[in-house]
Structures are given as structure tokens and as C-alpha cells.
Amino acid sequence: MTSSGLNIITTLRQMILTGELQAGERLAEIPIAERLHVSRTPIRIAFRALEQEGLLTKLPRRGYEVRSVSAIDIEGAIEVRGVLEGLAARQAAENGLSQQQVDEMKMLLTTGDLLFADAVFTEADVESYHHMNQRFHQLIIEAAKNPAIQAALTRNAHMPFASVNALAIDKNNMQQEAKRFAFAHQQHHHVFHAISAQQGARAEGIMREHAHATLGFDRNYHKLEQRGALTIFSQPL
Amino acid sequence: MTSSGLNIITTLRQMILTGELQAGERLAEIPIAERLHVSRTPIRIAFRALEQEGLLTKLPRRGYEVRSVSAIDIEGAIEVRGVLEGLAARQAAENGLSQQQVDEMKMLLTTGDLLFADAVFTEADVESYHHMNQRFHQLIIEAAKNPAIQAALTRNAHMPFASVNALAIDKNNMQQEAKRFAFAHQQHHHVFHAISAQQGARAEGIMREHAHATLGFDRNYHKLEQRGALTIFSQPL
DNA sequence: CTTCCTTAAATTGGATCCAATAATCAACTT
């Protein structure tokens, strides 16, 4: 009885995203199969799926390796997410929000506001913000009613985040980071306002810019990464 | 010795795209395996891959089915492609084209021009245009130097085209169709001009609009489809 | 000491076998 209640693809994806399997690490079927106490069959399927997701790169006759991405790759993926979520925001504005969606968004925005009401911003707050933020973005994508957006995003979502692991924050400088988060959250308010007012073009523009808030703020995240103090969201702020 | 020189995923993808496997058709592993003279293993891998590509939908305990998409899905996917290729055009403009890329694009544009120089526009011309067009778009994506764009597009490329098969043209009305193609080709010229002039925003705008040329021109393609006179490109015009 | 050739190990790809589970159909009971 293997311990995993969930399927192998999910397990492996988590192992990559959490950094348990490091970027550049070479993966062969048999060792991984033994490590997860399953046979090669599900591993083979998982490797191919993860390759399509962009988390693994196939090496001709040497298995797969965890994809490592450059800063350029990350910036490129952020641009892509920007235009996709921008499109989502515009279509959401065009479609209009349901009352239920409006209510939930207001609730999420208030939740975020409260995080910045306190004087201090802790790592626990980052976690809370992350959950709130994730749901907020998901709501807009749902409101766009365009399944192709979600499809394109899933392909991209994890892509840039295989090499680094977790939140794009400098844990040693939380005061500074709090300002970044607060700014990003202001953009949430503006996006919500634009969508509510059916201002599609404006909503799109804000959302595109908002994508850069993920980590484009200052470009020194490479240094942070090397210091091990960096963590990167697999979802935009 | 299996006959297929190419891999199973490609084979199945072609069968779906050409309509040999029809939209809504239910696919079980064993029958398909026998039909392609391979074992279940490669079929299982292929089904999952094709599911991720968006060509197949999984049915809980009943196998897979060829995804059928609605007109709304198609329009949504066109919007997505619009923003992605728009981004590509903008980044291409920002990066600038190499001399080699300029030369090839000019060559492609000339090739297209010649197709419309004749009085008549034949189905063979459509085929020629298709090849030229595909290369033109690919060149812009390459020039963008953003691998995330290509990744997001592959996920989307086939999505809307599982239900219909081939070219988005009304074969019974080639004169009219020729005008559509000619217009789309003019947009190619404009995009090329904007990119060459490093006008990123303009290049992006034209490209976004150009996506609609794929079939958004007149919205009666549903009727055409029902008449069996419709065919849809798996690449934009 | 270096280089080339031969051989063994590693590794993937495909085929088949076995188990688990859900769907379908038929029979039996009320």
C-alpha cells in the first residue's frame, strides 16, 4: 500500500515545486519509482505529463531533468501571464460579475486590507495573503468564462518556478516587502473597480501591469535567490 | 514491428485533427490499441498527453472522448491566441529582427502577394497560403525570444479544432474567401512594418486584431460547418 | 600513457499479466 492518497503526478509536481527535487537534478524512472514505492508505469506517465507542463525536460537517453530556468525565462513567463490575466480581466468586465462573485471579491479585498492594518507584516501574513490572492485571481479567470485562458495558464503556471521554491519575498526585509504587497493589493482594488464599472480596457491594463508585481519590482531577485532568502509564488501576487 | 514510423501521440493527434476520429467519439484503450497495432501502454500515455493538450476529455470510467467545442470555445481560444501573438509581435519589435529574419519575412510576404495577383484563387492557393502563413507567424514567435509564448500556444493550438477539420474556408465561395485572405495578408504587411519600425504597441495591436481574421470575419461559420463546407485552420490566417 | 575496441550496465519503450472497480444486464422477488 503506497502512502500517497493522491496520484503520482501531483506528488511529483509538489516535490519539484517545493524544491525536494532540485532544478537541474536528473531523474530516472527506476530510482524515482522505488523512492515512491510504485512501479515504473505511473512514473513514466507522470514524467511525460510533467514534461508537457514544462516542469521537466527530456534528455535523449538519460531520462528527465528538473527544468531550470533563467531570469529571462521568468520575465517572459510573467509577460505571458500578464496578457492572459489581462484578457481575463477584460472579458470579466465585459461579461459582468454575478452578485455572488462581487460579494466574494469584496470579502477577499477586505481580508487583504486587514493584513496591512497591523504595523507588522509577518510570514504568516504572507501565507494568508497568498491564499487570498490566489482565490482573487481565480475568480477573475472564472468570470471571464473563457476556458482557453485557464488552459493556457496551467501550461505556464509552474514553468518559471521549478528552480526556486516558494514565495518571492526577502524574509530578512519584511518591512520593505510589506510595501510591495500593499501596492499589489491596491492594484487588486483598482482591478475590481474597473471590472465592476465594466471598464474592460482599464481592467486589462491594470492587470497586465499587476503581473509585474509578482517579482518584477526590483530586479535583484537573482541575488536573493543565491542567498537562499528568496522564495517565489507559483501564483502572481 | 509496428508500421508507424512516427510516435503514437502524433498519429492520434493527426487522426483527431483530420476528423478520422470524430468529435464526441468515445475512445477506449483496447480498441484503439488494436486499431493501431500497438499495445495498451503507448495508448495510455498518448491519451493522457492528448488530454493535456486539450484534444481529449476524460470520462470517469468510460475512457476518453474527442473533445467537441462550441462556437464560444472557439472565440475564446481566438482571443487567447490574439493576446499571445500580440505579445510576441511586441517583443519581436522590442528585440528587433535579425537580417536573416527580415529577409525571410520579406520573401514570405512576396510569396503571399503573388497568390493574390492572379484573378482566381484556387484551393491550391489556400494550401500555399497556409504554409506561408504558418511560417510567418512562427517567425514572429521566434523573434520574440520568449519560450513561454510558444508553450502557452501549443496548449491552445489544437484546442478549438477538434470538432471541425481543416481550413476555415467556404469552398463554394472562393471569390469571397479570397478577399478575406487578401485582407489578412495586408495585416501581415502592417505587422511586419510595425515590427521593423520598432513600434511594439502598434505591432501588438495589429496582431491582436489579426487573430480575429482566423474566422471571426463573419460569424456564420456554424452554418457552414453544418453544411460540411467549412474547414478550419489549426493555425491562424 | 593514450586511444580504440569490446563488452557490460543502465535505461527507456513496448507488451502482457493481474487486480480493482464501475457499468450493464438479467433474473428473481414482491
Add this chain to the structure above:
DNA sequence: AAGTTGATTATTGGATCCAATTTAAGGAAG
């Protein structure tokens, strides 16, 4: 006659086996 229950079938998921191929290593010869 209809509904329910049980059995059979269909179908997927995982494990193991076999073949093909490539890489790596080691030994022999120059």
C-alpha cells in the same frame, strides 16, 4: 410488471517482463 439485487463484462491502473539502444567502463594495443 417493476424494482432491486447479484453476476458478468468492460475498462482502467499498476506491476513485471522482454527487447532495443545507448552510454560507460575496462582492457588491450600502439
